[in-house]
Amino acid sequence: MQSTSSTKINIIEVMVMTDSKKTDQALNALVILNTAIKNVRLYPPTSASVSSVIEKLYLSLLDLLLQEEQISFSESEKALLIDGRPLSPKDQERPHTASLLNLLLGLGLKSITFTKGLEKEELFRFIELFSRTPESIQENGGINKLLTDQNIVHVVLDEKLYVAIDKDHQFVAGLDITDDQIKNFFLMMHPEMDPDSPQFAEMAKDPEALSKAFNTGLSKIIAQKETLTGMQLSESLNQMLSLLDKASGNLSDEKRELLSHSVGQALIASDPALAEELTRQNTEQLLGGFLLQYLMAELMDRNPDTGQGNDSGNPGVKEVSGDPKSKLLQVAEKFSQRLQDTRTLLDEGLMAVLPKIIEQLAAQKEQETIENMLEQLIENLYSENTEVRLIAAKSLADIIENLPDERRDEVVEKLSGQIIPWLTDETVFSLGYQRICFVLRDITKNYISQRNFPYALKYLGAFNTIAGNNAGKPNDFKNTSDEIISQLACPENIGILLQEIESPDQQRRENVGRVFVSLGSTAIEDLLDQLRTTTDSNERVQIMHLISTAGERALPLITGRINKEEPWFYLRNIAYLLGQIGNTESTRALVPLLYRRNEKLRNEALKSIYRMGGDQRGKILMEAYPLVEEEFKPVIIEVIGQSKAADAVPFLMDLLKDKPLIASVTRTTLEEKICTALGAIGSPDAIDLLSNITATKSFLGLRAYPEKVKAAAARALISIQTKLGQSP
Structure with missing residues (x-):
């Protein structure tokens, strides 16, 4: 400078x-x-x-x-x-x-x-x-x-x-454009004129006069090209175009189009690079959009090395001289054809024009044309040329980020079959790739908000695939997907899933569960926290139903809560959850809850051990038995019997033989439960002991076993003999 x-x-x-x-x-x-x-x-x-x-x-x-x-x-x-x-x-x-x-x-x-x-x-x-x-x-x-x-x-x-x-x-600031400065546009070019004269007023309505005034100003700018920086040239030109746009605001579309052609021709003739730079700026509103359309069409036709030249020999492309929409479609069709040639992707000037074309197509609601152009662009995401892929990703991000939300979601959904495989297979991380991921994140959030869970699952599945399959790829891929999944596990989305998990539609409930599982451990942890704090019983039920859909994926997170000093009612819900989705290994995590004094808590833990302990129930309960409180021991014995744990028969028989000298009500209850448990298990090993109990008589006023125990032993003996096909 x-x-x-x-x-x-x-x-x-x-x-x-x-x-x-x-x-x-x-x-x-x-x-x-x-x-x-x-x-x-x-x-x-x-x-x-x-x-x-x-x-x-x-x-x-x-x-x-x-x-x-x-x-x-x-x-x-x-x-x-x-x-x-x-x-x-x-x-x-x-x-x-x-x-x-x-x-x-x-x-x-x-x-x-x-x-x-x-x-x-x-x-x-x-x-x-x-x-x-x-x-x-x-x-x-x-x-x-x-x-x-x-x-x-x-x-x-x-x-x-x-x-x-x-x-x-x-640094010198730009001018604010006001109605008074419309006059300045002409005075800048023709300082000798009287701004109050009728001739001056007529000039403001004449496209030819406006064009000549612009050409005069452009000539002055170009004459200083050697002494100005690119920034100065661009800013000066933008100011002049803004004034011209303001001055021509009352012209009809037909006259603004004529003016755009004249201005565009002058720009390209004076400095093609400067004209190309204009197409990359926010010029789509200038002169009703006609200027940008003209520049884009002309610049494409002036670059024969990246496509079909001016397409004059292509029967599929007609020269259109009609309404602006038809001309825009012609530009779009030409560009779409050029995207089939990777050289177009490497032409920075041409690729800078593409987002502007899409913006104008979106304004005209030309959905099908947008999709066709993007299909051609997306094909370049699979190019063997890394540079082409990176440019295609950046261009796609530039385009879909600026589409209106409702149109963006529809366009991306139709193209998702092409985008998702590339997303999961790409090996070179780029800002364009990340920006596309963020767009898909926003679309996924919209689908969840709309309760459109199957569509949300499609993108969540892709992010989970990327996060879980990162072999040989930069960590940026996994980090980006992990971040997106964590962001989608927000309270708003979880709240929606909690509402929908109670749907009477089974398929809908299954999709809700699949979405929840796809949101990963952050979502599960947040719900487990919420389960602790909520005072609404209906909400607790919804939370537990939703967590249950995560299945084994949630088990380590749930069992991790047991070792903490949590309130009994929270641990009771944790025990219930493990009873719904746990397995033999996770069941062992419930054993410490059997030692707690709260009856409701330890009963829920025991119930879940019975439900999920499988063939390990007897072993788990025998190991826990010595440490549980005395009044809870008969309940443990009862569940061992209900589990038909044959490996517990020696343990139960030893308990029964180890009789105290003086009977108590608690001991009598325990012995009854042991006899009943042996009968439920049905092992012949217990026949002799049970027979001895039923046959014992009192000696010097002391009974070997109380009558209730002898009766229980008799019932157990009949049960075992019946199972063995023996006569009682």
């Missing part, structure tokens, strides 16, 4: 940060800013995921604003500047840098500035606004109106002022 020149870009007046440490702090704030926007989009406002990241962002900005009056992030020529200083090439490539740039461009903004006095609640309101879709913001009056409505005064957007860099350099 020459010391005598001034550069026109839109940024905020700030104190220049010369200390690299401050730049690093600003970059750190940028990372947190992107995370905050993402979390606000995914989680409810009261979620810890939102409150914690807002707190971190606030503290990060507060630290910067202690040193500076304000901190700004701005865009210039698709590069990010911090306080007017461009970042290093390495920092420009970082994902969070690209994310903020895309956000600024998507909202048509040049800068965000945070100023001293910013409050945390004010910051939260701003992040909530900034996380909305561009369509939602426009429908509600635009971002600046929303800032005013929300009383956000310490965040400034798109302010255009002079920014002093040093004594030899100065």
Whole structure:
């Protein structure tokens, strides 16, 4: 940059940060800013995921604003500047840098500035606004109106002022376009004219006069080309085009189209590279969109090395000279054909035009044409040429990120059969790949919100495949998928699944369970926490039903809760869950609950051991028996008998033989239960002992066994002999 020149870009007046440490702090704030926007989009406002990241962002900005009056992030020529200083090439490539740039461009903004006095609640309101879709913001009056409505005064957007860099350099702001400046457009080109004359007023209605005025201004700009930077040329041209657009606002579409052709021809003739650069900027609204359409069509026809030239010999493409929509379709068809040639993908200029074509097709609701073009683009995702794949991924991300949500979801769904296999098989991680993953994440969240679980499962399945099959691939693939799955396991989505798990439709319940399982361990852990805190019995039932759908995947997480000092009612629910989905191994985790004093808790644990212990029930209960409380021992013996645990017969017989000298009510109850258990098991090994018990008589007033025990032994003996086919 020459010391005598001034550069026109839109940024905020700030104190220049010369200390690299401050730049690093600003970059750190940028990372947190992107995370905050993402979390606000995914989680409810009261979620810890939102409150914690807002707190971190606030503290990060507060630290910067202690040193500076304000901190700004701005865009210039698709590069990010911090306080007017461009970042290093390495920092420009970082994902969070690209994310903020895309956000600024998507909202048509040049800068965000945070100023001293910013409050945390004010910051939260701003992040909530900034996380909305561009369509939602426009429908509600635009971002600046929303800032005013929300009383956000310490965040400034798109302010255009002079920014002093040093004594030899100065950034000069752009002009705001007002009705009075329509006159300035002509006065800039024809200073000799009287702005109040009838001739002057007529010129504003004449496309030819407007075109001549533009050509005059363009000639002046091009004449200074050698002394201006690319940034200065672009900014000056954009200002002039904006004035021209304002001046021609009352013209009919037919006249604006004629004017667009004249302006486009002049631009391409004067500087094709400058014309190409215009197609990459937000120029789709200029002159009713006709200028961009003309430039795109002309630039494609001027590049014969990446397709079929001007397609004049192709019978499938007709030269259309009709309405704007027909001309747009012609441009789209030409580009679609060129996408079949990988050289098109390697032509940066042409590929920069593609998102603009799609945007205009979307505005015209040309869904089928969009899908056809994207099919051609997606085929390049499977190219053996890595560079082609990376460019195709970036282009696809550029396009689908900017489609309206409802149209985006429909388009991606129709193309999912091509996208998902590439997603799971790709071996080179890129920002384009990650951005596509994030789009699919948002689509998945929409499907869950709409209760369209089969569609959500398709994408969740892909993310789980990527997270679980990372052999030979960079960890970025697994990390991205893990992050997405964790984000989708948000309270909002879990709440929907809890509602739907009680559906009378079995297929729907199964799909709900499959979605829940796909959300991974984070979802299970969160529900287990919720199970502890909720006081609503119906909600507890819903939670346990939903966790049960996770099956064995949930077992280690459930058993991990048993060793903690949890309240008895929570552990009772844990025991119930294990009784529903546990196995022999997990059943052993319930044994400590048998030692607890709470009767309801230990009964639930015993019930689950009986249900899931299999052929290990007898062994598990025999090992637990010595440590359980005396009044609970008869219950343990009863369950051993119900389990028909033949391996417990010697253990039961020893208990029965080990008779105290003085009988007690508790002992009598225990002996009855032992005899009953032996009868239920039916082992012939117990016949002799049971026979002896029934035959014993009292001696000197002391009975060997109480009558209740002898009666129980007699019943057991009959049961065993009947099973063996013997006569009692």
